[in-house]
Amino acid sequence: MKKVLVTGGMGYIGSHTCVQLIKAGVEPIILDNLCNSKSEVLKRIESLTQHRPVFYQGDVRDRAVLETVFAQHKIDSVIHFAGLKAVGESVQKPFEYYDNNVSGSLVLIDVMRKAGVNSMVFSSSATVYGEPTKMPIDESMPTGAVTNPYGRSKYMIEECYADIQKAAPELSVTLLRYFNPVGAHPSGLMGEDPQGIPNNLMPFIAQVAVGRRESLSVFGDDYPTPDGTGVRDYIHVMDLADGHVAALTKVGQQAGLHIFNLGTGKGSSVLDVVKAFSSASGKDIAYQICPRRQGDIAECWAATDKAERLLGWKATRTLEEMSADTWHWQSNNPQGYEQ
Template identity: 75%
Template sequence: MKVLVTGGLGYIGSHTCVQLIENGHTPVVMDNLSNSKALVLNRIEALTGQRPSFHLGDVRDEAFLDSIFAQHQIDAVIHFAGLKAVGESVSKPLEYYDNNVNGSLVLARSMRKAGVKNIIFSSSATVYGDPQQVPITEDSPTGATTNPYGRSKYIVEQCLSDLFTAEDDWSITLLRYFNPVGAHPSGTLGEDPQGIPNNLMPFIAQVAVGRRDKLAVFGDDYPTPDGTGVRDYIHVMDLADGHLAALNALTNKSGLHIYNLGTGKGSSVLDMVNAFSAACGHPVAYEIHPRRAGDIAECWASTAKAEQDLGWKATRDIAQMSADTWHWQSNNPQGYDELEK
């Protein structure tokens, strides 16, 4: 299949492009490079022997999208493009709604004009808010999100759900990620956040490699085994394989398909610190800070539905996540090399 991958040079998008190529599909990449680098194309080509067709532009530019659909016989779209930092979304809500909600609506309109009605949307477990119980199933209540980022994902889910109600020949898949971490095992692709990392694992990695002094652990008094927050961390390669499974199972199968992508297991912040210390061979410095407003004690997925319907299950544990992240970070101590040709 020929698959348009929006945000295809970002963290999850780039790993998914590799898995698409390795499994016989042809990704067509579009990205505005607001939180990614064009040289990621070189890395994808080095790993797969194929260089994806790349289009530089914004998902909110309908004429630009129309031109891509006119140039390529696209079979399906995997939609990653969007802003993703929870904290930043609080200070920049309009930018988040414009990018994430408006961008998705523009994309859907362009797809409809082109007659492409297969979309896999990069959603988030944040749509569940503070869960009433764990593990979280796809039927758990949604919408009680605590920040503009989470609300933007929830709104897009609602927009796409309403689209399917109105036009039931679409195949719309909503993949609700838990906490993506890890890197390609080659050490060639990984997470390269711009500025101070917003997520736990890249911050740990930057402490381990000497870019930052210590990790701030927010709260050690939660009702969890060691007092720190518990989350469901999923290896980015397992996540990429989840997209591939959804693409293979659901393309041209009309319906509104909703799946959690996680491991079904919770790991605490200190579990992750200890796993990473083992992977890099030295302790990762951290200090305890007060809880942050809006943080929840624990959150992990029920993955039974994805396993049953898609034949997909995460297979990599936190030791592998840590080892692959360290391989990436130690090979790329400053992230992607700006000077790479």
């Protein structure tokens, strides 16, 4: 059985990917510092797969911990999720974001290479495109015009990894640019459990529906979109997890730099999501219109034909499924994971 080191494997996307890896016959070895996740996740993964992954509590910046992991396991590939991810927080704490995200990524790939492992799949983001000039966004569009430290940290890591791969052509480096991950495992056992106030739309809506928050703030209703609210490409976390398995399988052992968007190829507005979630939950979602946020763009969705052509992967789950699965998770776990 192939072994894959999954950094940040206890987090939202990482944990769902671990479930899909196990189902694909791959053994995940998880490294996570639990700064934005909980140890309960390990039990949930085991419950869903009948397999309890090896788990190391540690930080990707900690060279000694990484060296221990690589010494104790014959790792075939690395999927790198670990990192801080809140846009607003990154503006307030830029040092922490560059230190965690950029420094940690460099330590990781250095230790990985010294251990003789040449396959890396990196969790990047559509934020690297900045403000796009056309829709849909394809992988050839320019990157780097990013307006916040979180997005810039992802862009910097991409540039570092591209340069490292160019200098070491035996490496396989895959950059997966996510659009807007939402949803939960259909069992209701695993989902997104943000600490504090959610930064993303659907978990905020879910917390309004379950009674944890009074109402949703909709930032702007005067965009040049069908209903005036921002349009984004929402992708089910299970489709996203399957995209990682496909990347690992199809190009993870092919030397080179591989770049793919992971999205659905279509956009949904804020009010589309509110309507879908209200229908799935049977709850009225209270919301109020607020001024636009600085840096927000009107619309953003992915061109996905490259991933479909080269990875044999395509997102299949609908906005209705994303909403239903999120509600199943939130209503079963109104306070999120146990401590």
